[in-house]
Amino acid sequence: VLAGALHDVDLQGGDVRDLEVRMPPSATIRGRLLDEHARPAEGQRVYVAYASGIVRTANTEKDGRFEIGGLRTGRCVCRWLALRDATVYREFMRAPKGDAREQAFDELVAAWGSYDLRDGAVVQVSLSMPRRVEVRGRYTVAGQPPSERNRRFFITVEGGGPHVQVEIGEDGSFTTRLLPGRYLAYGPGPEGEWTATKIEIPEAASHTLDIELP
16 A cells, blocks of 8 residues: 555545546556567566665566566665575665665665666566576485475575465476576475575576475
């Protein structure tokens, strides 16, 4: 809810009132996200963030396009958020309001660039994903492929934040794409409890990774 966009109206029985509702200044960001092979990236989340801490998101369509409307005017960051960037993003969101938040936002702008949104503007952006590593492997729990209801696991960074969901085949095989870096892979254990293990993805075109949860 936008601050200042709501006002109390005290209505009594039989009242008829004329109200004037003014929409706050707003803008729209439209864009397209391409993967490392310049192909449309479907189902990826794009973030728009402001120094105030307000964040809006959208998922890309089949053709890689996305649109986020009703945005506040002013300076913002628009980016596809890779897991590797999650630590920087998390520190921004955890920064207390005031100078600390402004400084954290300035660091985002320095790293990712920014857009200055004006009232009524429709800003076109073009985003691209850096080269990722194709990761293939086998996921097992206590030495066995997971049960049918648990054939997925998640990858995130230490400390929490955005994550990706990875589907698991009947034989425990999986394929995903990640930027090089250190991550946490977690999923349900044999008794349904959630268990995590650390993984590291090297700089390479592809990488084989077997994940075994106790």
